[in-house]
Amino acid sequence: MNLKISKYDPSVDSAAKLITVSVTYTDKMTVLEAIQFAHETTPIAFDYSCRGRACGRCAVMLDGKPVLACITPITNATHTIEPLTGQPVIRDLIVDKREAHNSITARYRRTRSTSMTDVEFNTTYDTNVIDQINAIEWCTRCTVCTAGCPAYKANPSTFVGPAEMLAIAYRFYDPYDEGNRVVDAVQAGLWNCIMCGQCDNLCPQKEIKRVTQIWKDLRAAATAAGYPNPNA
Secondary structure, three states: OEEEEEEOOOOOOOOOEEEEEEOOOOOOOEHHHHHHHHHHHOOOOOOOOOOOOOOOOOEEEEOOEEEEOOOOEOOOOOEEEEEOOOOOEEEOOEEOOHHHHHHHHHHHOOOOOOOOOHHHHHOOOOHHHHHHHHHHOOOOOOOHHHHOOHHHHHOOOOOOOHHHHHHHHHHHHOOOOOOOHHHHHHHOOHHHOOOOOHHHHHOOOOOOOHHHHHHHHHHHHHHHOOOOOOOO
């Protein structure tokens, strides 16, 4: 199996280049395993930790498609492996996600003007809301969804991308949050999402259903609050 792997050191290279590395294919091999075998003969800078879709660090582009390398099977053929698009490249397959993670983290912060009360603590909330919160907590912030989002690629200034929108949705469902997450979502480009479902297709965490439920919930709430689709 031949792998065309992106090599780039910004301190010495003016642009990235593809090198070809031959790897012996084994049954049920993952993209991460292929990269590790390639690294044994040709030094490659790449990132990973958990090897089980829990950390999100190993996201790369496989033949132009964003994937989580640790759980994505690879076939016995010629493949191109490049760093995840949309992020600055630190070296080879490692990208700098600090700016993206800082933005996502800011969206996840709970907004409160007062301390929580005993009544709030003891209130039983809609199980559907709790189920959505639990599902979103599967997100590892790998940003695979944003890397493959057509709306984000077309104009990142008008749509923050699925990963950041998901963080807004998390607090939208949070019964203890006092922020106006509907306004946050609209300002972040809720209506500029084209509802193509690509984020659902790409996300390695199949527990999360964005287009089929979360985005629709946000849009319904926006319409009810007087922020209907301006493009309709």
